[in-house]
Amino acid sequence: MTTSDTHIYLASGSPRRRELLQQLGVAFERIHADIDESVLPGEEAIAYTERLAAAKAAAGWAVVQSCGLPSRPLLSADTTVVQDGEIFGKPVDAADAARMLRAFSGRSHQVVTSVAIRQDDKLSVATCVTEVSFRPLSDADIERYIASGEPFDKAGAYGIQGHAAVFVSRIDGSFTGVMGLPLFETAALLAEFGFTFP
Numbered sequence: 001m002t003t004s005d006t007h008i009y010l011a012s013g014s015p016r017r018r019e020l021l022q023q024l025g026v027a028f029e030r031i032h033a034d035i036d037e038s039v040l041p042g043e044e045a046i047a048y049t050e051r052l053a054a055a056k057a058a059a060g061w062a063v064v065q066s067c068g069l070p071s072r073p074l075l076s077a078d079t080t081v082v083q084d085g086e087i088f089g090k091p092v093d094a095a096d097a098a099r100m101l102r103a104f105s106g107r108s109h110q111v112v113t114s115v116a117i118r119q120d121d122k123l124s125v126a127t128c129v130t131e132v133s134f135r136p137l138s139d140a141d142i143e144r145y146i147a148s149g150e151p152f153d154k155a156g157a158y159g160i161q162g163h164a165a166v167f168v169s170r171i172d173g174s175f176t177g178v179m180g181l182p183l184f185e186t187a188a189l190l191a192e193f194g195f196t197f198p
């Protein structure tokens with residue numbers, strides 16, 4: 001099987017994930033599946049993103065089954081930011097975004113992304129952790145960035161692929177993982193389901 005003669009299901013509403021999957025040359029059909037994204041008490045970041053990626057895959061697979069769609073691999077993912085054990089999800093408002101960006105100013109944090117692929121009873125999950133360092137941010141930097149609107153649908157209130165690139169002094173890990181879909185790990189998972197790359 002090659003990537004050109006088949007496609008997968010994508011249980012994700014993220015435009016970044018769609019764009020990154022296109023970079024792999026994998027065709028996909030979008031599946032809508034919603035889950036509760038609350039963090040469990042005491043849950044660590046990797047356990048959290050792995051649980052959510054698998055839950056999104058399970059919810060997506062239930063839709064595939066209930067609609068009587070053919071069996072194909074279904075991909076989902078979850079990204080979160082962690083610093084000193086604290087999990088930073090998507091900001092709820094501008095004040096929350098400012099709190100997150102102040103925490104990251106002049107320091108490093110980790111971005112954790114888990115990818116899950118589900119087909120029938122088979123589930124595979126891979127996780128990628130990337131260390132990201134920010135230069136010190138002034139109040140004016142933070143205000144201007146929030147006014148751009150970019151932080152609001154993103155874990156940790158920033159997009160490395162957008163204007164926040166100027167804040168990032170160093171990364172150690174996967175750029176595509178920070179964006180929400182680590183392509184190295186995703187290709188390896190898809191290979192388990194019969195895909196070949198490039």
Ligand SMILES: Cc1cn([C@H]2C[C@H](O)[C@@H](COP(=O)(O)OP(=O)(O)OP(=O)(O)O)O2)c(=O)[nH]c1=O
Nearest residue numbers: 012013014078079154155158159160178179180
């Ligand atoms: C840190 C960071 C996060 N993000 C994004 C990636 C994810 O889309 C988002 C984290 O939210 P997620 O809950 O992982 O994903 P989502 O709600 O956007 O999409 P879905 O659950 O439908 O797949 O933050 C960036 O785009 N750039 C970055 O630099």
